[in-house]
Amino acid sequence: MKHEKQLQKYRAQLVREGVLHSVIFGMLTGAVIGFITFLVGAFTRTNVLWVGLAVTIVIAAVASWLFYRFRFRPTIEAVARRIDLNGLQERTITMVELQHDDSFMAKVQRENATQELSKHTFQLVHAKAFLKPLLVMLCALILMGGSLGFMITQVNAAIDDPPITDEPTDDEIFQEMIDELLSIINNANIDVELKSELYGMVVDLEARIPTYDTYMEKYTDVLETRNEILQLIEDNILELEDSLMNIAEELQKYETTEVLGLALATWDDDQIIAAFEYMYDRIDELLGQELYDDMLQTAIDIETALADAAGTDEAMAAALQQLADAYRAAIEDFQPGDETETLDDFQVGQDAALQELLAAVQALRELVEELMELQEELEEEIEQVDEFPMFLPWPEDDDSGEEPNDPDTTSENMVIDGETPYEDVYDSYYEEAMDWLTSESLPEEMRQIIENYFDMLK
Amino acid sequence: MVNENSLKQFSKKSDLIFEQLKRDFIGQEEVVENTVIAMIAGGNILLEGVPGVGKTRLVRSLGRVFNLPFSRIQFTPDLMPADVTGTNIIVKDDKGNSKFKFQPGPIFSNIILADEINRATPKTQSALLEAMQEHTVTVMGDTMALNEPFFVLATQNPIEQDGTYPLPEAQMDRFMFKLLITYPNLKELNEIVSMTQITMEEVAESVCNAEELLEMRKTAKEIPVASEVQMYAMKLTMATHPDSEVAAAVTHKYVRYGASPRAAQALITAGKVRALINGRFNVSYADLNTLASPILRHRIKPNFEAITEHVSTDDIIKQIIKELGHDTPEPTGNHRPQAPTSPDDVEGKTKKSKKDRK
Numbered sequence: 126m127k128h129e130k131q132l133q134k135y136r137a138q139l140v141r142e143g144v145l146h147s148v149i150f151g152m153l154t155g156a157v158i159g160f161i162t163f164l165v166g167a168f169t170r171t172n173v174l175w176v177g178l179a180v181t182i183v184i185a186a187v188a189s190w191l192f193y194r195f196r197f198r199p200t201i202e203a204v205a206r207r208i209d210l211n212g213l214q215e216r217t218i219t220m221v222e223l224q225h226d227d228s229f230m231a232k233v234q235r236e237n238a239t240q241e242l243s244k245h246t247f248q249l250v251h252a253k254a255f256l257k258p259l260l261v262m263l264c265a266l267i268l269m270g271g272s273l274g275f276m277i278t279q280v281n282a283a284i285d286d287p288p289i290t291d292e293p294t295d296d297e298i299f300q301e302m303i304d305e306l307l308s309i310i311n312n313a314n315i316d317v318e319l320k321s322e323l324y325g326m327v328v329d330l331e332a333r334i335p336t337y338d339t340y341m342e343k344y345t346d347v348l349e350t351r352n353e354i355l356q357l358i359e360d361n362i363l364e365l366e367d368s369l370m371n372i373a374e375e376l377q378k379y380e381t382t383e384v385l386g387l388a389l390a391t392w393d394d395d396q397i398i399a400a401f402e403y404m405y406d407r408i409d410e411l412l413g414q415e416l417y418d419d420m421l422q423t424a425i426d427i428e429t430a431l432a433d434a435a436g437t438d439e440a441m442a443a444a445l446q447q448l449a450d451a452y453r454a455a456i457e458d459f460q461p462g463d464e465t466e467t468l469d470d471f472q473v474g475q476d477a478a479l480q481e482l483l484a485a486v487q488a489l490r491e492l493v494e495e496l497m498e499l500q501e502e503l504e505e506e507i508e509q510v511d512e513f514p515m516f517l518p519w520p521e522d523d524d525s526g527e528e529p530n531d532p533d534t535t536s537e538n539m540v541i542d543g544e545t546p547y548e549d550v551y552d553s554y555y556e557e558a559m560d561w562l563t564s565e566s567l568p569e570e571m572r573q574i575i576e577n578y579f580d581m582l583k
Numbered sequence: 584m585v586n587e588n589s590l591k592q593f594s595k596k597s598d599l600i601f602e603q604l605k606r607d608f609i610g611q612e613e614v615v616e617n618t619v620i621a622m623i624a625g626g627n628i629l630l631e632g633v634p635g636v637g638k639t640r641l642v643r644s645l646g647r648v649f650n651l652p653f654s655r656i657q658f659t660p661d662l663m664p665a666d667v668t669g670t671n672i673i674v675k676d677d678k679g680n681s682k683f684k685f686q687p688g689p690i691f692s693n694i695i696l697a698d699e700i701n702r703a704t705p706k707t708q709s710a711l712l713e714a715m716q717e718h719t720v721t722v723m724g725d726t727m728a729l730n731e732p733f734f735v736l737a738t739q740n741p742i743e744q745d746g747t748y749p750l751p752e753a754q755m756d757r758f759m760f761k762l763l764i765t766y767p768n769l770k771e772l773n774e775i776v777s778m779t780q781i782t783m784e785e786v787a788e789s790v791c792n793a794e795e796l797l798e799m800r801k802t803a804k805e806i807p808v809a810s811e812v813q814m815y816a817m818k819l820t821m822a823t824h825p826d827s828e829v830a831a832a833v834t835h836k837y838v839r840y841g842a843s844p845r846a847a848q849a850l851i852t853a854g855k856v857r858a859l860i861n862g863r864f865n866v867s868y869a870d871l872n873t874l875a876s877p878i879l880r881h882r883i884k885p886n887f888e889a890i891t892e893h894v895s896t897d898d899i900i901k902q903i904i905k906e907l908g909h910d911t912p913e914p915t916g917n918h919r920p921q922a923p924t925s926p927d928d929v930e931g932k933t934k935k936s937k938k939d940r941k
Contacts, residue, residue, distance in 0.1 A: 210911065214867035219809040230585055230805045234864040 128220060128239045135249055136204045142250040143197035149258045150196075151189025155181040156265035163272035170283040173276065181269070204249075211247045213238070299334055299343055303327060306351065306503070313499040315492075319361055323354055355503055362496045365489055368438045372445065375430035381407075381423040382430060392490055394483055401479045409468060413461040420471070424452035438489055444481035451475050547582065555579050585805040590859075592795070593802045597623075597860050599790035600648055607644040607787045608637060609778065610771035614762045617853075617877050618645065618736070620860065623799050624852045626759025627715050627735040629700075629750075629881060636764045637775075638738045642696040649796055650789035651693035651732070658703035660746065664710035668720045685722060690714050693730050693793065697737040701747040708754055711735060715757040732796050752840075752884075759849045761881035806855035808866045813851060815909055816871050820847040822903045823883050833902040837889035842882035849878045869913035876900050 159181035166173035199207075205217040216238035223231040293301070310323045330350045337343045369389060376386030381404075388400035408419050427449040431442055451474025455467050558579060562572055597619070604615050614630075618641065621628050630638050639655065646653030656667060669688030673681050689695070690711070700708060714720055718729045737758070739747075755761075767775060791799075808816075821827040824841030825834050834841070853874050854866040861870075880896040889899070904910045 214863060214869055214913070215809055215812055215865055216863065216867075218811065219807055219865035222809050223807055226807075229587075230807060230864065233587075233590065234807055237864045 128224075128235060128242065131239070131242045132201055132204055132208075132217075132221070135208055135247065136199055136201065138249045139199035139204055139207060142254070143193055143199050145255060146197045146258065147189045147193035149255065149262050150192045151185045151187075153258070153262045153265050154188035155183075155185025156262065156269045158184045160265065160269040160272045163269065163276040167272065167276040167279045170279050172280045174273070177273070177276075207249045208242070208247060211245070211249075213241055216241055295340055295343070296334075299347060302347055303331055303334075306354065309499065309502055310354075313495065315358075315361065315496060315499070319357065323357065326350055326354060351503070355500060358496055358500050358503070362493055362500070364436060365438070365493050365496070368434075368436045369441065369486070369489055371436065372430060372434040372441060375434045376427070379426035379430065381419065381426045386430075389486070392486060394486070397483060397486065398479065401475060405468075405472065405475060408471075412464055416464055416467065417456050417459050420452045420456045424449040427452075438485060440485035440488060441482065444478055444485045447481055448475065448478035451478050551579075551582060585802050589798060589802045593799050593859055594862070596791050596795060596799060603648045603787040603790055604641075604644055607647075608641055609774045610767050611637070611641075611764060614764055615641070616857075616860070617760050617762055617874075620853050620856045620874075621759050622649070622732070622734055622796065623803055623856045623860075624759065624849075625732065625734075625800055626849060626853065627737070627757060629755070629758040629761040630736060630738045630764055631741050631761065632738070632764030633742060633766065634740060636766060638736075638764060639696060639698065642694060642736050644787045645734075645736075646694050647787045648790055649694075650792045651734075651796075652730075653694045653696065654689040654692035655696040655698060656689050657698045658700045658707065660702055660704060662703045662707045664707050665722075667707060667710045668714070668722055671723055685725070685727070687727075688720075690720060691727075691729060693732060693734065695733075695735045697735060699740060700737040701739040701750060703748065705748050705751065708748065708750060711737075712754055712757060715754075730793075732793055732800070755881045756843050756845050758881060759853065760877040762877055803856040803859050804852075806859055806864060806866060808851060808855070812866050812868060812871070815868060815907070816850040816854070817847055818907055819850065819871060819875055819879070819903065820844070822907060823879060823899075831903045831906045833899055833906065837885055837892075837894050837899055838883055839886040840884035842879050846878055846882050850874060853878065867913075868909040868911060872904050872910060873913065875904060 159177050162173055162177040162180050165171075166177065201221055202218065205221040208217040209215050216234070220235050220238040223234060306327055307324070310320060310327065313320070315323075327350070330346060333346055334343050337346065369392065373386045373389035376382040376389065378386075384403050385397075385400045388396040404423070408416055408423075411419055427445055431445055431449075451471055454474055455471035459467050558575060562575060600619055601615070604619070608615055618628060622645065630641075632638055642655075643653060645651075656662075665688065667688050667690050669686050669691065671683040672686050674684045675681055695711075695714075697711060700711075714729055714733070715735050718731065718733045719726050720729060721727075735758075739750075818829050820842050821829045822831045822841075823834055823838060823846075824830055825838050827841070850871055851866070854870040857870045857874060858864070858866045876897050879900050883896045883899060885894065885896060885899065888894075
C-alpha cells in the first residue's frame with residue numbers, strides 16, 4: 126500500500142538515527158567501564174592497558190546492540206509519531222492504528238493522511254539531536270583517557286620505585302657474601318683438590334660466623350677468609366706457571382733441548398712447532414753413528430730435564446716423555462744405512478709428541494687464564510658489595526658495650542691546640558676518618574691516599 | 584451510517600453555518616466556533632461576559648441559522664421552577680368538568696437562553712439540571728421529553744456578583760463549555776457599530792435544520808481517535824486531580840478538586856467535531872489542547888493559594904498542557920472560511936462556493 130511505502134521511507138531515516146544513537150550510547154557505556162577499569166589499574170599499580178581496551182570495546186559493542194534492540198529501534202508507531210510532529214496533527218498515528226480497519230471512516234482517514242504525507246517530504250532526523258549525546262560521550266572518552274594516563278603514570282612509578290623492603294640483617298648480609306663466594310668457586314674450572322679445599326674454607330667460615338659476638342669479628346673473619354681464598358688461587362696460578370717454567374729452564378741446560386726449552390718458556394704454539402722442526406732439522410743431515418748418538422743423547426737430556434724439574438704438569442711431562450720415547454724408538458734397531466727409515470719413523474713419533482705437548486700447553490694456558498679470571502671476579506665482587514668497604518664503620522647496632530681495642534683511645538674529639546701529642550688523638554681521628562670514608566662516595570684512589578696518610582702517621 | 588455524502592454534507596453545512604453567524608456576530612471567533620461545536624456535539628454552554636457583548640444576539644443568530652425555536656428565560660431571584668418547566672393548570676373540558684392540563688414552560692424549545700442564570704435561586708437553577716442532562720422534564724410525576732436537538736446556553740455576569748447564587752458544582756458540570764466573551768477591540772467595536780447602524784435585526788439565514796444538525800452529530804461521532812490521543816485526553820482530565828497518579832505539579836500546588844469524567848467525555852466528543860470542522864478525519868493533540876480551557880475551566884476548583892496568588896484556572900490548564908508535553912502549536916491555514924472584513928461583504932459572501940472559500 127502507498128502509505129506503507131511512505132512509512133518505510135521515513136522508517137529508514139529513524140533506523141539510521143537509532144543506530145547512531147545506539148553507537149553513541151554504547152561508546153559512552155564502554156568509556157565509563159574503561160574509565161573504571163583504568164582507575165582500578167592505577168590504584169593497584171597494575172598495567173591493564175590491553176585488558177581495559179578490550180573490555181571497553183566489547184562493552185561498547187554489546188551495549189550498542191542492546192541499546193538499539195531495546196531502546197532506539199524504531200517501530201512503525203514511533204515513525205508515525207515523528208512524522209506527526211511535522212504538522213500532520215496525528216493523521217499518521219491514527220492511520221497506523223486503523224490500518225487493519227476496513228470501515229468507511231477508517232478508509233477516509235487513511236486517504237486523507239496519505240494525501241497529506243504525499244504533499245511533503247519531511248526530514249525527521251536533525252543533526253542537533255546528536256549534539257548533546259556526542260558531547261557527553263566526548264566527556265566520557267576524555268575521562269577514560271585521563272584515567273588511562275593516570276594508570277600508566279602509576280605503573281611507571283611502581284617500576285622506578287621498587288617496593289621498599291626491609292633492610293637486611295647482618296646475618297643476611299654475611300650469608301649473602303658467603304653465597305657469592307660459593308657460587309664463584311662452584312663455577313670456576315679448577316682442579317678438584319683446590320676446589321675442595323676452597324669449599325672447606327667457606328664451610329668452616331659459615332660455621333664460625335654465628336659464634337662471633339660482634340659485627341667486626343664476623344667481618345674480619347670473612348675478610349681474612351676471602352683473602353686466603355684469593356691467595357690460594359694466586360698460588361695455584363703461580364704453581365702452574367712455575368711448572369712450565371721449570372721444565373723449560375731444565376731443557377735449556379742441554380744443547381740438544383735448549384731450543385725446545387726456550388720455546389716452552391714463551392707459551393707460544395708457533396715457537397714450540399718451530400723448535401720441533403729445528404730439532405728434526407738438526408739430525409736430518411746426520412748419518413750413521415753420529416745420528417744414533419745425537420738422538421740417544423737428546424732422549425737422555427729430555428728425561429734428565431724431566432727428572433730434575435719439580436712439579437711438572439702431568440700432561441706436559443707425558444708429552445715430553447713421549448718425545449723422548451720417539452727418539453729411542455727410532456734408534457732401537459738402527460743400522461747404518463737406515464737413516465732415512467729411522468728419520469721417517471722418528472718424524473711420526475715426533476709429530477704425535479708435538480700434538481700432545483701443544484695440547485698440554487694449551488690446557489695449562491687455559492687453566493691459568495681461568496684462575497686469573499676467578500681471582501679478578503672475586504676481587505670485583507668484594508669491591509662492589511657495600512658491606513665490604515676497605516674500612517668498616519663502627520656498627521650502629523652494637524649493644525655489646527664493647528670498648529674500642531685500644532684502651533688509651535678516647536671516643537671524643539679533642540681540640541688540637543698545637544701542644545697535644547698526636548699519638549693521643551690519632552686513634553679517634555683515625556676512626557672518625559674511617560667513618561667518614563665509608564659514608565661518602567669517594568674514588569678508590571682518594572680513599573687509598575687517605576688510608577696511606579694515616580698509615581704513614583702511625 | 585456515515586458515508587461520503589454525509590461527510591460532504593457536514594463540510595458544506597459547517598462552512599455555511601460559520602458564514603451566516605459572522606454576518607450577525609463580529610469577532611469572538613473562538614466563542615462562535617466553540618458554540619457551534621457544542622451544538623453539533625450536543626452540549627450546553629455557559630457564557631460569561633459583561634452586559635452588551637452580544638450574548639443574546641449570538642443565541643438568536645443560532646436559532647435563525649439552525650432554524651430552531653428559541654426561548655429566552657430571564658432568571659431573576661423570584662423566578663420559580665414552574666416558570667421554567669411549566670405546570671399543570673386546571674381547565675374545563677367540553678362537558679364542563681375540571682381537569683389538569685399541563686402548560687409547558689419556556690424550556691420546551693430547542694434552544695434555551697438562560698440569561699443571568701446565577702440570579703435565580705438554587706431551586707430554580709436545578710430545574711434546568713434534568714433538562715440539560717436527560718433532555719426530559721418531570722412535573723408532578725410525569726416525565727416529558729424535550730425537543731431534539733436541545734441546547735441550553737446560560738449566561739452570567741462576572742461583575743455583579745451581589746445577590747447572586749453561584750451555580751452548584753453538579754450543575755456546572757452539565758455545561759460542556761464555559762466560554763468567556765471579552766469586550767470587543769477597537770476595530771471590532773467599529774464594525775459592530777457600523778453594522779448595527781444599518782440594522783439591529785439579525786440577518787443570518789437558515790442553512791441547517793434539526794434533522795441535518797442531528798445528522799452532523801452522528802457523522803462527527805464516527806471520527807476516529809488514536810488510542811494515544813484518547814489517552815492524552817484522559818491524562819488531561821486526571822492531571823487536574825491532586826491525588827491522581829498523573830497529577831501535574833501545578834495541580835498539587837493550586838488545585839483543590841479536579842474535573843469529573845464528563846470532562847473527558849466532552850474532550851473527545853468536542854474534539855471529534857472540531858477535527859471534522861477543520862477538515863481532518865482524526866482528533867489531534869491540538870484539538871484537545873484548544874478545547875481544554877473551555878471544557879475544564881469551570882470544572883476545576885482552585886485552592887486558597889491559587890486565589891491569593893491570582894492564579895486563574897486557565898493558567899493552571901495551560902501549565903498542565905505544558906507539563907504533559909504535547910503542546911505543539913496548531914498549523915496555520917484553517918479549513919473554515921474567513922470572516923467578512925466589512926459590512927458590504929455581508930450580503931455578497933452568502934452565495935460563494937466552497938471552492939472559492941477555500
